[in-house]
Amino acid sequence: MIASKHLIALLRSHIDGDNEQFLSVAMQVAAHEARQGHGNLAQQLRDLVDEARSLKQSRSSRPVPFAQPKGDLAALISASYSETRLSSMVLPTALEQRLKRIITEQRQQHRLVEHGLHPRRKILLIGPPGSGKTMTAAALAGELTLPLFTVVFDSLITRFMGETASKLRLVFDAMLQTRGVYFFDEFDAIGARRAERNDVGEIRRVLNSFLQFLENDNSESLIIAATNHPELLDPALFRRFDDVIHYDLPNPSIASSILKARLSGFDTKGMQWKDVVKETSGLSQAEVSRAADEAAKRAILAERTKVTRDDLLGAIAERKASTER
Numbered sequence: 001m002i003a004s005k006h007l008i009a010l011l012r013s014h015i016d017g018d019n020e021q022f023l024s025v026a027m028q029v030a031a032h033e034a035r036q037g038h039g040n041l042a043q044q045l046r047d048l049v050d051e052a053r054s055l056k057q058s059r060s061s062r063p064v065p066f067a068q069p070k071g072d073l074a075a076l077i078s079a080s081y082s083e084t085r086l087s088s089m090v091l092p093t094a095l096e097q098r099l100k101r102i103i104t105e106q107r108q109q110h111r112l113v114e115h116g117l118h119p120r121r122k123i124l125l126i127g128p129p130g131s132g133k134t135m136t137a138a139a140l141a142g143e144l145t146l147p148l149f150t151v152v153f154d155s156l157i158t159r160f161m162g163e164t165a166s167k168l169r170l171v172f173d174a175m176l177q178t179r180g181v182y183f184f185d186e187f188d189a190i191g192a193r194r195a196e197r198n199d200v201g202e203i204r205r206v207l208n209s210f211l212q213f214l215e216n217d218n219s220e221s222l223i224i225a226a227t228n229h230p231e232l233l234d235p236a237l238f239r240r241f242d243d244v245i246h247y248d249l250p251n252p253s254i255a256s257s258i259l260k261a262r263l264s265g266f267d268t269k270g271m272q273w274k275d276v277v278k279e280t281s282g283l284s285q286a287e288v289s290r291a292a293d294e295a296a297k298r299a300i301l302a303e304r305t306k307v308t309r310d311d312l313l314g315a316i317a318e319r320k321a322s323t324e325r
Contacts, residue, residue: 006032020110023049027114050108073170075155077182082148084138090250090257090285091132098245099136103143106222120242122214124187125226127247130284133226134185136245140222141181149174150183157189157206164190165209172213175221187225188232207234214240255280255288259312262292266299267306276309279316287323291315 009025030045069077086099105112105119112119125133141148156167168190175182184190190206214223225241227233238244250258256277260268280288294315299307 023052024110024114027111031114069149069174072167073174075152076167076171077149077151077174079147079149079180082138082142084135084142086139086143089132089135089139090254090261092251092254095245095247098243099140102140102222102243106144109220121220121222122217122240122242123222123224124238124241124244125224125247126230126244127226127228128249128284129228130286131247131249132285133247134183137181137183137185137224137226140224144181144222146222147178147180148183149178149180150185153184153186153189162205164206168206168209168213172217172219175217175219175223179220181222181224184223184225187227188229211236211240249282250280250285250288252277252280254285255283258285258288259292262289263296263307266296269306271307271312272309276312276316279313283316283319283323287319288316291319294318 006025006029010022010029014022026045026049030042030049033045034042069079086096086103089096091099102120102123106121109119125136127133137150138148140146151171156171157164171182190210217223256273259273259276259280280291283291291312292315295307295311298311298315299305
């Protein structure tokens with residue numbers, strides 16, 4: 001039977017109009033019933049709370065509002081809303097599941113917090129250029145309807161002692177004030193091994209500051225760092241992140257899916273996909289997408305609705321030539 005303290009808390013939250021607190025107390029009631037051995041009732045209560053939260057989220061599809069950065073912060077981060085979704089990406093199953101897990105933990109963080117746990121929100125992405133790291137940050141922001149804040153390293157890194165660390169503090173202070181996805185691209189610019197830089201003293205101070213800020217950060221924002229050169233990163237960084245996710249160049253199955261998705265609006269009947277995909281070896285996901293777009297342009301400018309094998313092979317050859325320079 002429901003405890004009197006829970007009943008009072010439910011009524012108080014209802015009177016105060018605090019819907020989130022009402023649902024939180026309802027979850028406490030579910031946990032209480034589960035401890036009493038009333039498993040079916042506990043599960044029914046959890047399902048109703050989840051349904052109520054889902055309805056609340058669907059009624060408010062607008063992203064988290066934010067004010068454009070001002071003052072010194074305006075030069076350090078660029079802000080935007082992302083329309084990218086996870087469904088926009090062609091990913092290996094294992095990688096897709098790991099990203100979905102981050103989204104699920106963020107969306108249901110209240111359930112984790114009630115049990116003393118915390119959702120993943122400090123993520124390090126590792127992989128070659130064009131493999132989808134930047135698009136992943138945009139997709140996470142889009143899925144969670146959070147603003148995407150991209151850190152501008154040209155403005156962050158300076159030659160003046162102590163100034164870069166001060167600017168880093170501004171960025172981490174912003175994470176507390178405005179929940180969002182904060183994206184540190186080319187992260188090795190500040191995360192390089194402390195003993196492998198000529199300016200050891202200053203870069204050591206910057207890296208130590210970042211490690212301290214990252215470890216002490218208790219905001220609700222997601223921190224996404226990406227690098228093409230994991231071998232350059234200081235080993236102390238890896239254990240500060242909740243998850244380290246590796247990206248690879250596309251295998252034949254992924255490359256085929258990218259090409260077919262990009263050319264879905266064209267006639268590709270009779271295309272010898274196996275032979276075409278074989279030629280994409282060594283290209284990144286971004287380069288494969290660009291090759292498909294170039295092939296589509298050839299067809300459009302030739303006033304054709306059909307993309308031919310020669311269109312694709314020619315575009316792929318061009319992309320390979322451009323990446324080899």
